[in-house]
Amino acid sequence: MGLTGKANCMKISEVSERTGLSISTIRFYEKSGLCPFIKRGTDGKRTFSKSDADWLELLASLRATGMPMAKMRAFANLYACGDDTIQERKAALLVHGQSLEDRQAELDRCHTILNRKLQRYDDMMKDQK
Amino acid sequence: MGLTGKANCMKISEVSERTGLSISTIRFYEKSGLCPFIKRGTDGKRTFSKSDADWLELLASLRATGMPMAKMRAFANLYACGDDTIQERKAALLVHGQSLEDRQAELDRCHTILNRKLQRYDDMMKDQK
DNA sequence: TAACGACCTGAAGCTGCTATAGGTCAAGCC
DNA sequence: GGCTTGACCTATAGCAGCTTCAGGTCGTTA
Numbered sequence: 001m002g003l004t005g006k007a008n009c010m011k012i013s014e015v016s017e018r019t020g021l022s023i024s025t026i027r028f029y030e031k032s033g034l035c036p037f038i039k040r041g042t043d044g045k046r047t048f049s050k051s052d053a054d055w056l057e058l059l060a061s062l063r064a065t066g067m068p069m070a071k072m073r074a075f076a077n078l079y080a081c082g083d084d085t086i087q088e089r090k091a092a093l094l095v096h097g098q099s100l101e102d103r104q105a106e107l108d109r110c111h112t113i114l115n116r117k118l119q120r121y122d123d124m125m126k127d128q129k
Numbered sequence: 130m131g132l133t134g135k136a137n138c139m140k141i142s143e144v145s146e147r148t149g150l151s152i153s154t155i156r157f158y159e160k161s162g163l164c165p166f167i168k169r170g171t172d173g174k175r176t177f178s179k180s181d182a183d184w185l186e187l188l189a190s191l192r193a194t195g196m197p198m199a200k201m202r203a204f205a206n207l208y209a210c211g212d213d214t215i216q217e218r219k220a221a222l223l224v225h226g227q228s229l230e231d232r233q234a235e236l237d238r239c240h241t242i243l244n245r246k247l248q249r250y251d252d253m254m255k256d257q258k
Numbered sequence: 259t260a261a262c263g264a265c266c267t268g269a270a271g272c273t274g275c276t277a278t279a280g281g282t283c284a285a286g287c288c
Numbered sequence: 289g290g291c292t293t294g295a296c297c298t299a300t301a302g303c304a305g306c307t308t309c310a311g312g313t314c315g316t317t318a
Contacts, residue, residue, distance in 0.1 A: 061239040110190040
């Protein structure tokens with residue numbers, strides 16, 4: 001009855017909800033080689049294990065913070081090669097973490113510009129009266 | 130001699146340097162109606178006034194913080210209509226400022242996920258030994 | 259049994275640039 | 289004068305990263 005397949009096995013809609021990636025995007029990522037290890041049920045539908053879902057969540061974070069697909073693909077290849085590559089993956093995440101911090105600084109800078117502009121609008125409106 | 134045209138008049142390369150937008154992007158923005166008021170010299174080259182450059186700098190901030198072109202175009206239309214629209218422009222910037230803060234929060238969230246992942250890599254490497 | 263909903267595929271479309279090809283013009287050099 | 293160089297110009301094609309659409313397969317439910 002209400003069993004969602006094997007426990008520990010999620011449907012694409014559940015993964016979508018959890019990761020914030022759209023269903024189309026998940027399929028697109030699979031096609032692009034970011035998660036070639038997703039299994040299918042006998043009915044041809046994708047079945048996601050807990051660790052598949054975790055992986056997609058990490059991908060979502062990387063993408064949301066601006067990692068280009070080419071790098072994500074490289075990262076995915078390391079992941080697919082197993083635990084020997086952890087050192088390399090760690091290095092990649094560290095590099096990306098730096099660029100994320102740069103990005104945050106850039107957003108702050110833009111925020112300041114925005115606020116200065118708002119201030120100027122206020123000044124102009126005062127002058128008009 | 131070394132005079133760069135009228136003072137108060139910049140070339141596209143100078144505006145590019147100052148705003149961080151590529152020269153192509155500036156031309157593309159003009160074609161897209163984000164700055165239809167840029168004048169040309171008798172030689173057909175674009176000549177940017179100080180306020181043109183300021184405007185493009187603001188556009189750059191908006192774009193860098195994720196405002197879609199359609200909204201930028203709406204904003205540009207208000208700008209082109211003159212000072213009567215300041216109230217509306219201010220409202221638009223406030224709305225965008227909110228979405229910018231949301232975006233910053235999202236980046237922070239992703240940053241946390243990244244760091245947790247790094248921590249887990251460290252744990253795994255310890256276990257391997 | 260028919261209709262619904264959740265999944266599937268492949269291909270086309272969209273946004274926001276970026277790169278390429280080909281041309282104009284002024285400045286500097288021989 | 290003739291030649292090259294460099295900064296600009298246009299128009300068009302290409303690319304990344306999705307999203308949307310058309311059309312099809314299941315399993316469940318009324």
